Amino acid sequence: MLAIKLLKLVKPNTILKxxxxxxxxxxxxxxxxxxxxxxxxxxxxxxxxxxxxxCLNLQIxxxxxxxxxxYQSQLHKYAEVMGIEVDECWATPAQALxxxxxxxxxxxxxxxxxxxxxxxxxxxxxxxxWALGSLLRVARASLPEGCTLxxxxxxxxxxxxxxxxxxxxxxxxxxxxxxxxSRAERKKKK
Numbered sequence: 001m002l003a004i005k006l007l008k009l010v011k012p013n014t015i016l017k018x019x020x021x022x023x024x025x026x027x028x029x030x031x032x033x034x035x036x037x038x039x040x041x042x043x044x045x046x047x048x049x050x051x052x053x054x055c056l057n058l059q060i061x062x063x064x065x066x067x068x069x070x071y072q073s074q075l076h077k078y079a080e081v082m083g084i085e086v087d088e089c090w091a092t093p094a095q096a097l098x099x100x101x102x103x104x105x106x107x108x109x110x111x112x113x114x115x116x117x118x119x120x121x122x123x124x125x126x127x128x129x130w131a132l133g134s135l136l137r138v139a140r141a142s143l144p145e146g147c148t149l150x151x152x153x154x155x156x157x158x159x160x161x162x163x164x165x166x167x168x169x170x171x172x173x174x175x176x177x178x179x180x181x182s183r184a185e186r187k188k189k190k
Contacts, residue, residue, distance in 0.1 A: 051129045055154040058122040062147035072120040092119045
């Protein structure tokens with residue numbers, strides 16, 4: 001229901017971007033540009049520019065992958081409808097957690113749970129500050145129960161986490177080093 005209301009509010013704004021320019025005498029004028037104002041140029045140039053964020057990651061974590069996947073898709077659509085450029089979306093490998101509940105007043109394990117924490121990321125680029133505020137309000141309002149939303153700048157570490165390591169390749173490299181290294185490394189040692 002919130003999604004339908006949001007789309008009704010946001011879709012007219014996309015129409016404004018593509019609408020033809022009307023003359024000032026026209027009564028149904030949709031928008032005005034700074035150049036349309038009867039202001040001196042020096043006053044227009046003195047206005048502060050709005051801040052723009054280069055690259056931000058919207059990180060979503062939760063225990064149910066189907067819900068998380070649907071919410072990531074919904075968030076991606078909201079961003080596109082609002083005119084925000086979505087650069088990339090990705091999933092990271094699940095984290096397996098072992099949760100233990102102890103009996104009251106002791107160290108004996110009462111129950112044990114195995115939980116998987118799933119993560120999805122939506123990367124937005126060149127987003128104005130006013131648009132980020134609107135997107136975050138919508139994201140918080142539609143956040144499913146049991147999910148968390150974090151927003152942070154993109155770092156190289158976030159890129160490395162998304163790739164699953166190849167354990168077989170690591171074992172072969174270790175065997176090669178145990179046998180004395182590659183031929184090129186042996187020549188360098190001499």
